[in-house]
Amino acid sequence: MSADPTVVVPALLTAAGLAPSAEEVAVMIAEYPARAQAIEALWAVEAARYEEPCVVFRAEP
Amino acid sequence: MYLSITDAAAALRSGETTSVALTEAGYAVADAHDEALGVYLRRFDETALAAAAKADEELAAGVDKGPLHGIPLGIKDIIATDEGETTAQSLVLDREWGTMGDAPVVARLRAAGAVITGKLTTMEYAIGIPDVEKPFPVPRNPWNTDHYPGGSSSGTGNGVAAGMFLGGLGTDTGGSIRYPATSxxxxxxxxxxxxxxxxGCVPLGYSYDHIGPMARTAADCAAMLAVIAGHDARDACSVDRPVDDYVSGLTGSLEGMRIGVDPLLAASELTVPELEEVLAAATAELTAAGATVVPVELPLYKELTTATMVGMAAESYAYHRGDLQSRWADYGSGTRMAVSIGALVSGGDHVQAQRVRRAGQKMVAELFADVDLIVTPTSACGAPEIEKLTFDAIIGALHTPYWNALGNPAMSVPMGYTRDGLPLGLQIVGRPFDEAAVLAAGHAYQLRTDWHTHVPAMVSDLLAA
Known part of the structure; x- marks a missing residue:
């Protein structure tokens, strides 16, 4: 998929079945690069390389 | 009604006041100011006054259920109560939700004799910003009604500040207790x-959500926590371990305690210049109370803040996707935009956020090997103007989400004002399950300062009367 927010954001929203207004989509597109950059920084955390996630699952409900 | 819970409990037992008088006084403030402040979604006058009368009878008969007996408290309207529907301040939430009756926390307060006065405003589903086009009150700050009181536990925050009740329950997923507290x-x-x-609480971020106390003082929060803490198997995240005696630990001394301070002044573009001086004055009080204050630097500050925001978005989106698809317009604009961020986050991103949390826990535990507590400002600035409110601006000012990623106990206490007269808060953080140390530090600080006793001018006329 393209990294272009004007392509990615509408595609993900459509795939999710969401139908925001054009104005709302424009806001999400504008905010996307900073958020994507912040998320990318999570993948750069060396200390997390071999960590287990903070997700708890027990076999008994 | 400007008493602390602790003072009111003493006044109830000395005969200086009654629970009915306290409850009526709070409702009188609400009659005068709720239209301007937007605190209540629903009041329970009849049942509250009946509960207050019962508390008065019990106390007169020598039946004493503890420090919350006869104390009027409000409940954020995402927590279920016996009195009826919970709305989450939303048109979307099925009104059948919450018919299980009191959430465990509310049941515990009620068993301790507390008087439940009503359900309080929140950000819709505890996320977003107020939407004036929806049929709910817009909460405002009693220190300046042009400003936001913080959220999402807005009604608990501004209601306590205005004296409509002595304390209440809020919830905190990224700072929603501490943000209205500081504001x-x-x-x-x-x-x-x-x-x-x-x-019994509508979820936002399953692995970040907390229900907690809001009141005038740390001692009041200690009294409330002592009642609401404790295991309940219906919450998969609830931890089964003994509850400390938080109240008896409030000695007023911080002798032997080592406190790390990270001012976080450069962590937000919204930091006001006066924050440095206000924080320095606050830490000087901690030193004067006997603590040794040392500088620290919080590890992975931006990454752990992001981990909370990514996790909250993903987890709330999982809860809301179906309704977002079918009822987009019924959501407030700020809420639907904030939750939809979850559609832009991958499954891998969410799991990576959970791995960063684990790494961060270990790093911060190392920090806590050298200090007993850490303090920071709660927020970089005072509460924003409602007209200029955006969700991203709120998050950009807060120093709270970091601690939701980690799970440590964190409390905000008042520490002064901006140049515009808006409150600022000191955030006190402890090791996991060491709420006693956090509360003890807050109490010691409040014995040496009087910020927590200040009353907003708009309601001080009622105090004088």
């Missing part, structure tokens, strides 16, 4: 994740 000049505690059961 309204009151005290609010997000205790350790799992310490208080969250069954």
């Amino acid at each position: 309204c000049g009151i005290t609010g505690l997000k205790q350790t994740f799992g310490r208080v059961p969250k069954f």
Whole structure:
């Protein structure tokens, strides 16, 4: 998929079945690069390389 | 009604006041100011006054259920109560939700003799910003009604600050107890994740949500936490371990305690210049109370803040996607935009956020090997103007989400004002399950300062009367 927010954001929203207004989509597109950059920084955390996630699952409900 | 819970409990037992008088006084403030402040979604006058009368009878008969007996408290309207529907301040939530009756936390307060006065405003589903086009009150700050009181536990924050009740329950997923606490000049505690059961509360971020106390003082929060803490198997995240005696630990001394301070002044573009001086004055009081204060630097500050925002978005999106698809317009604009961020986050991103949390826990535990507590500002600035409110601007100012990623107990206490007269808060953080140390530090600080006793001018006329 393209990294272009004007392509990615509408595609993900459509795939999710969401139908925001054009104005709302424009806001999400504008905010996307900073958020994507912040998320990318999570993948750069060396200390997390071999960590287990903070997700708890027990076999008994 | 401007008493602390602790003072009111003493006044009830000395015969200086009654629970009915306290409850009526709070409702009188609400009659005068709720239209301007937007605190209540629903009042329970009849049942509250009946409960207050019963508390008066019991206390007169020598039946004493503890420090909350006869104390009027409000409940954020995402927590279920016996009195009826919970709305989450939303048109979307099925009104059948919450018919299980009191959430465990409310049942515990009621069993301790507390008087439940009503359900309080929130950000819709505890996320977003107020939408004036929806049929709900817009909460405002009693220190300046052009400004936001913080959220999402807005009604608990501005209601306590205005004197409509003596304390209440809020919830905190990224700072929603501590943000209104700092914005309204009151005290609010997000205790350790799992310490208080969250069954009976509408979820936002399953692995970040906390229900916690908001009141005028740390001692009041200690009294409330002592009642609401404890295991409940209906919450999968609830932790089964003994509850400390938080109240008896409030000695007023911080002798032997080592406190790390990270001013976080450069962590936000919204930091006001006066924050440095206000924080320095606050830490000087901690030193004067006997603590050794040392500089620290919080590790992975931006990454752990992001981990909370990514996790909250993903987890709330999982809860809301179906309704977002079919009822987009019924959501407030700020809420639907904030939750939809979850559609832009991958499954891998969410899991990576959970791995960063684990790494961060270990790094911060190393920090806590050298200090007993850490303090920071709760927020970089005072509460924003409602007209200029954006969700991203709120998050950009807060120093709270970091601790939701980690789960440590964190409390905000008032520490002064901006140059514009808006309250600022000191955030006190402890090791996991060491709420006692957090509360003890907050109490010691409040014995040496009087910020927590200040009353907003708009309601001080009622105090004089």
